[in-house]
Amino acid sequence: MMLSQALFRATTLVLFCTAVFSHSFAQIDKEDAVRIIGNKDFVHLEEVGGIWTMVNGNGEPFIPLGMNHVGPLHRFASYNKEHWIEKIGGGIMKGRRVDFKSEGARTWLEIIAKDHKDYGFNTLSFHHPHVMPTDYCNELKLYYFGKLRMSHVHPKRVKQWSADKRFPDVFDPAWKQKLDYFVKAYTSRHRESKYLLGYSYEDLPAYTIYNLGKPIRSFEHHPWIMDILSRPGKTPGKRVWIGVLQSQYSSAAE
Template structure:
């Protein structure tokens, strides 16, 4: 079966043509089921199936997105303190991802999520489960096999699956809570850095071997690294034999300096993991809104549209650039001010019109390469 693949360092579609993945993340219908907008959801959709077809997928196509991104949505848990993932970890709550049947039935390229370890930077209750049998990790391979047969087996024959993401901003750098893998606990920083390669190698080898047991063909998109915080080189070297794409979340400031730094950081990390194509796995901007007037950011949605294009332009000419996954879809009460639709299911037209234009330009250029 033909699938999305990497050829000569470039992402290609099942027909072998260059593919630039332009996605929306956090596409979740419960953002339209609050008391203040539930009537709108009932009148326009009335069922999840209709919302997927006539709402989410129709919007993606109308705005020239060609991929359904990471579907989990932030729900609650002190977002303001966790915005940059640098402070104390918090107990963020997230929605349930779309089911395999829903993803496959959407009729658009999509990504699947494989939650290997609960080691997210934002997680106040991380679970760094042992992976080395010498440290009590005998069950890790069993857990990975369960994940693979419960997730990958459901997608193995899907022509629309782009690939598998692993953990959302995993704490390969020391976690703020002090938790760490058993193999790394108590080590000084230099020794931890030396041992990190072996730990990461075991992590990637175990989960990817399990996925390949049930799905030998689709791409492994890897962890969604936190680029703003940094990525340890030993982890990038460890993932090289197992992961097909480098996936990095990276939120830029609306300045040329910040956008230049984005391009430079991605190019450097790409070289450290063997020259893989790069997906910017989560990127966004924001402005004060009616629901979230406290949100600091750009002055208005037109400025958001300009910034969208400028940030995309910073990387879209790079031969390794493979994807741009935008955060997010419908604005909610959690303080997230970066939806492309307002809480009443209406697009922020000054933003979505600009997004559509920038996406079309990027796709046209990419198709000529």
């Protein structure tokens, strides 16, 4: 298996482990011949007469509808900032950034929920800050996605914003343990949510050399491979890479 495939599968594993229906199963309700995927006490899927629909924990079918983006960029732009700081209050801003742990962040989410419902929407947009206090969506009766982000998966963002400016070594047991702890801690906060639609990982998984933002004129390794090879010592990722090479070539000269 090529390393790029292994990396893709490692990432995909996160998606499957934190999928929409963490207790997913298909069953037949013999009383009314309804086929069900998920847990009837939470958001799930039901098929009746060959038609699938989403159904909430109260047995009410619904279609998730929402805006595309919700974020601080425009609401707290220079021409809006002072107005919304005064209107929202609660220490919403901390320096130049929104403090999503503040009481003001909850007030802002209340305003967002009202805006959505005024427009006939029932779901918080997928594109929202991953640190937004979405736990509060249950009180606001607003469907939402839980956004998991353990590390950046876009090369340019990795270089700009990751602590060590590199992709993680996903083959390192220590990293896997850290990931497992993170996912369990995050999902435990949302597992009883009646308005949770599922978990998302990242909407910009751009792994290739063409996403580095520079012209490619000759052969280059995959950005993730380059970062694994750049780490000092005999790392788990390097051992996997050597295994890939050994499976593809009979000698170093080849």
